Amino acid sequence: MRFxxxxxxxxxxxxxxxxxxxxxGMAPITFIANKATQFLIxxxxxxxxxxxxxxILADELKLPESVPGGQSQYRxxxxxxxxxxxxxxxCTELKETIEILNNNNNNTFPxxxxxxxxxxxxxxxxxxxxxxxxxxxxxxxxxxxxLQKTVPTFHTPDGDENTKRxxxxxxxxxxxxxxxxxxxALYTDDIPGPIGTLHAxxxxxxxxxxxxxxxxxxxxxxxxxxxxxFGANDVTGTNHTGSIFHDEEVFVSxxxxxxxxxxxxxxxxxxxxxxxxAKQVIIEYEDLPAIISIQDAIEANSFFxxxxxxxxxxxxxxxxxSEVIVEGELNVGGQEHFYLETNCTLVIPSENDTLEIQSSxxxxxxxxxxxALVCGIPASNVVCNVKRLGGGFGGKETRSVQFASPIALAAxxxxxxxxxxxxxxxxxxxxGQRHAFHAKYSAGCMRDGTLKFxxxxxxxxxxxxxxxSGPVMSRALLHIDGCYKWPATKYLGTVCKTNQQSHTxxxxxxxxxxxxxxxNIIEHIATKINIPSHEIRLKNLYHLNERTPFYQEIEEWNxxxxxDQIVTISDVAARQDAVRQFNSQNKWLKRGISILPIKYxxxxxxxxxxxxxxxxxxxxxxxxxVSHGGVEMGQGLHTKMIQVTARALQIPHENVxxxxxxxxxxxxxxxxxxxxxxxxxxxxxxxxxxxxxxxLKPFKELFPVDEETGEYSSKVWGEIIxxxxxxxxxxxxxxxxxxxxxxxxxxxxxxxxxKRGQPFNYFTQGVACTEVEIDCLTGDHRIIRSxxxxxxxxxxxxxxxxxxxxxxxxxxxxxxxxxxxxxGDKEHRWVREGQLFTRGPGTYKIPSFNDVPGDFRVTLxxxxxxxxxxxxxxxxxxxxxxxxxxxxxxxxxxxAAREQNGIPRDEYFQFNLPxxxxxxxxxxxxxxxxxxLNGDHHFQPKGSW
Numbered sequence: 001m002r003f004x005x006x007x008x009x010x011x012x013x014x015x016x017x018x019x020x021x022x023x024x025g026m027a028p029i030t031f032i033a034n035k036a037t038q039f040l041i042x043x044x045x046x047x048x049x050x051x052x053x054x055x056i057l058a059d060e061l062k063l064p065e066s067v068p069g070g071q072s073q074y075r076x077x078x079x080x081x082x083x084x085x086x087x088x089x090x091c092t093e094l095k096e097t098i099e100i101l102n103n104n105n106n107n108t109f110p111x112x113x114x115x116x117x118x119x120x121x122x123x124x125x126x127x128x129x130x131x132x133x134x135x136x137x138x139x140x141x142x143x144x145x146x147l148q149k150t151v152p153t154f155h156t157p158d159g160d161e162n163t164k165r166x167x168x169x170x171x172x173x174x175x176x177x178x179x180x181x182x183x184x185a186l187y188t189d190d191i192p193g194p195i196g197t198l199h200a201x202x203x204x205x206x207x208x209x210x211x212x213x214x215x216x217x218x219x220x221x222x223x224x225x226x227x228x229x230f231g232a233n234d235v236t237g238t239n240h241t242g243s244i245f246h247d248e249e250v251f252v253s254x255x256x257x258x259x260x261x262x263x264x265x266x267x268x269x270x271x272x273x274x275x276x277x278a279k280q281v282i283i284e285y286e287d288l289p290a291i292i293s294i295q296d297a298i299e300a301n302s303f304f305x306x307x308x309x310x311x312x313x314x315x316x317x318x319x320x321x322s323e324v325i326v327e328g329e330l331n332v333g334g335q336e337h338f339y340l341e342t343n344c345t346l347v348i349p350s351e352n353d354t355l356e357i358q359s360s361x362x363x364x365x366x367x368x369x370x371x372a373l374v375c376g377i378p379a380s381n382v383v384c385n386v387k388r389l390g391g392g393f394g395g396k397e398t399r400s401v402q403f404a405s406p407i408a409l410a411a412x413x414x415x416x417x418x419x420x421x422x423x424x425x426x427x428x429x430x431x432g433q434r435h436a437f438h439a440k441y442s443a444g445c446m447r448d449g450t451l452k453f454x455x456x457x458x459x460x461x462x463x464x465x466x467x468x469s470g471p472v473m474s475r476a477l478l479h480i481d482g483c484y485k486w487p488a489t490k491y492l493g494t495v496c497k498t499n500q501q502s503h504t505x506x507x508x509x510x511x512x513x514x515x516x517x518x519x520n521i522i523e524h525i526a527t528k529i530n531i532p533s534h535e536i537r538l539k540n541l542y543h544l545n546e547r548t549p550f551y552q553e554i555e556e557w558n559x560x561x562x563x564d565q566i567v568t569i570s571d572v573a574a575r576q577d578a579v580r581q582f583n584s585q586n587k588w589l590k591r592g593i594s595i596l597p598i599k600y601x602x603x604x605x606x607x608x609x610x611x612x613x614x615x616x617x618x619x620x621x622x623x624x625x626v627s628h629g630g631v632e633m634g635q636g637l638h639t640k641m642i643q644v645t646a647r648a649l650q651i652p653h654e655n656v657x658x659x660x661x662x663x664x665x666x667x668x669x670x671x672x673x674x675x676x677x678x679x680x681x682x683x684x685x686x687x688x689x690x691x692x693x694x695x696l697k698p699f700k701e702l703f704p705v706d707e708e709t710g711e712y713s714s715k716v717w718g719e720i721i722x723x724x725x726x727x728x729x730x731x732x733x734x735x736x737x738x739x740x741x742x743x744x745x746x747x748x749x750x751x752x753x754x755k756r757g758q759p760f761n762y763f764t765q766g767v768a769c770t771e772v773e774i775d776c777l778t779g780d781h782r783i784i785r786s787x788x789x790x791x792x793x794x795x796x797x798x799x800x801x802x803x804x805x806x807x808x809x810x811x812x813x814x815x816x817x818x819x820x821x822x823x824g825d826k827e828h829r830w831v832r833e834g835q836l837f838t839r840g841p842g843t844y845k846i847p848s849f850n851d852v853p854g855d856f857r858v859t860l861x862x863x864x865x866x867x868x869x870x871x872x873x874x875x876x877x878x879x880x881x882x883x884x885x886x887x888x889x890x891x892x893x894x895x896a897a898r899e900q901n902g903i904p905r906d907e908y909f910q911f912n913l914p915x916x917x918x919x920x921x922x923x924x925x926x927x928x929x930x931x932x933l934n935g936d937h938h939f940q941p942k943g944s945w
Contacts, residue, residue, distance in 0.1 A: 208834020237376030322444025341390025607745030612680030629669025688735025779921030812883030
């Protein structure tokens with residue numbers, strides 16, 4: 001925007017002598033707002049002029065609902081808001097210029113228009129405002145004791161509260177850190193293929209739901225480097241695949257069920273040749289009706305099974321006793337994993353129908369099994385190796401198999417090595433995301449905030465196949481109580497079958513969605529009865545030994561203490577006063593603050609999955625090589641396992657190395673997920689080390705332990721091992737661990753909830769406090785400060801745990817604020833039906849450096865946990881939800897903005913997640929937004945759920 005102003009010759013005003021208003025994103029080319037521009041020229045520079053121009057501009061820029069790119073109301077409102085910002089900026093700069101000119105030249109220019117103090121916050125957005133230097137704090141206490149052993153039973157205490165833990169409990173640097181930051185660390189696609197390695201490219205559908213009439217590969221066969229096309233007819237084993245149910249196909253045989261479904265692969269000499277040839281395959285379809293959204297599925301009654309139900313207490317009685325009842329709905333969007341390394345696979349065939357697979361998977365065992373099935377060979381003929389992943393977050397727990405299986409088949413049939421590296425847009429279009437959820441709820445309480453009942457119906461968008469959608473729904477239902485005692489509950493969870501790609505595991509696995517719903521319900525209740533939500537949370541916290549709706553007893557309950565501590569260390573009272581004062585002085589910038597607790601259940605609810613194996617080999621030189629069933633994907637699992645091994649054998653951690661995960665060394669491994677890696681494999685390694693210690697006991701007794709470190713020096717350890725070797729002692733041991741049977745496994749098919757089992761071994765607990773600031777003109781926001789207090793038990797490695805907490809928080813922040821998936825559904829008809837529009841960094845935005853809290857403080861509580869290795873707790877997933885403190889802080893800032901614009905504080909508004917700039921801006925309730933909303937201050941921007 002450009003304004004040229006000059007003093008009026010007839011009044012004490014400034015006249016707009018020339019102006020230019022041009023906007024991008026409003027038309028295929030830059031749009032020049034001629035009507036508004038012409039109106040401005042010749043008018044006085046004043047509030048009245050600009051407000052009138054804004055009305056003209058909003059009418060001139062009006063966009064149809066179906067405009068490509070969507071967000072029609074927001075785009076118009078944003079453009080008009082920029083005009084108001086430009087006016088405030090011009091007046092501010094004009095005032096400064098006039099003061100200089102009048103002082104220097106004794107001139108008397110007319111004063112600039114007076115801008116009230118509260119309006120001055122409109123002059124700058126967060127892009128132009130000065131940025132404070134970011135800072136952070138990390139607090140933890142090195143502890144003693146808490147060690148465990150596996151005999152006579154798992155988790156038997158070892159030593160006392162003064163026993164040294166080192167190197168367990170030490171903040172040892174991630175063992176791969178240097179190699180990763182220098183680029184020396186090898187990932188799947190970095191592994192050189194043998195001479196003659198071929199490359200594959202996917203042939204995918206361009207329909208969401210259709211029948212395949214024909215596949216014409218003739219043009220592809222003429223392409224340079226073409227070797228062969230593989231489809232459903234080429235499968236030598238079974239074409240049916242799937243994690244829980246085999247309701248998927250390796251290659252679509254007849255019916256396409258989602259956009260970008262894998263119909264076949266083209267194998268060629270180079271990657272470029274394969275990708276080019278794949279695009280030449282011509283497929284003819286017959287269209288079928290498509291179901292894309294949760295609402296589509298509800299209307300079509302398209303579900304995978306009967307709803308999961310969890311009822312507790314007498315809900316009818318509690319409804320009658322409730323003095324206040326709230327009802328509502330909420331939508332929660334999905335999230336792309338956006339791991340840095342997309343799915344990759346290299347398969348090398350060998351003699352006797354054997355295959356060696358290098359795959360970027362969290363689940364080597366399932367990769368092994370399914371690749372064997374598609375080829376029609378025994379699982380023992382297939383070995384899957386994983387060195388490390390460039391991120392997984394659940395996205396490579398089951399969905400990586402659909403990329404590995406076709407490559408295994410091609411390598412098996414061609415008897416040549418074949419590899420594939422999936423491009424980002426295809427990976428996003430095929431691999432699936434976090435599940436979108438929809439909730440319908442009613443909840444009751446007394447007027448003093450005492451909770452009485454919670455009645456919720458949950459729906460999630462599974463996509464076209466079941467995958468892990470049932471277990472995801474299960475965990476959502478098992479966390480929707482939050483940290484609060486509801487005397488009566490009724491939960492129904494329905495898995496919706498749609499024509500999206502199959503959605504899958506993602507950090508938190510349904511728990512963040514369930515927790516978001518319950519905290520939103522608390523906010524709804526707080527609005528209704530006009531009691532601060534934090535007071536309602538404190539009033540209704542679980543007490544020790546109370547039971548949850550799934551009948552698990554609350555043990556080792558640290559949330560009340562954590563909430564007390566976070567209020568103190570975050571200086572909440574003073575900051576709330578400061579927020580109120582700031583909001584009263586600024587119309588267009590508003591701040592909000594929020595505190596939330598979390599209890600996160602650790603375990604797989606399927607009992608058989610709570611097992612882990614390990615192999616510990618000691619070599620004659622005294623070095624130790626450890627293999628276990630877990631996969632290193634950046635979370636520091638291998639580093640922690642080295643610490644556990646070194647402490648168990650009483651040797652320096654430098655003597656221990658972890659090999660990559662290999663199904664021929666540790667078979668039948670469970671996917672590395674659910675924050676269970678350290679719990680399972682740490683105990684398995686401990687079990688193996690204890691076997692070795694028992695064998696080495698006579699030799700260890702011959703040598704002294706360093707009294708200061710509690711370790712054998714490398715030299716002494718080498719002597720011990722040499723003596724044992726020459727005495728023919730077995731220096732290899734297999735360890736195994738299972739979570740106690742009475743503390744894992746939950747059976748939804750049993751009607752009596754008291755007999756369904758105990759889903760969780762324990763709860764990782766934590767609280768967070770976040771303060772945000774929103775720009776009411778644009779909908780932009782920033783985090784001013786976040787404090788996190790986590791109960792991680794006695795940490796195996798506090799540096800890694802704090803890194804996991806910070807990373808989980810930032811990833812969770814992306815989910816609940818800026819990351820939005822957009823599909824070709826009824827709300828977005830400008831996208832091809834069923835296609836994922838946001839399938840790359842150009843349209844899908846993840847957090848960047850600028851999105852990290854300006855002040856980020858993490859503190860580990862000094863607690864213990866007798867139910868996991870060396871009294872630690874799983875930590876990868878639990879902190880993720882605490883990022884929703886940013887979401888609810890934004891909501892509180894919006895309440896302040898709406899109240900200033902005449903909307904009562906006690907008027908509840910639905911605020912769907914993620915809280916994008918569009919949703920924030922369109923709920924501010926100001927006059928500019930009302931130009932496009934016609935006074936609808938409950939307007940809901942479109943979303944894909």
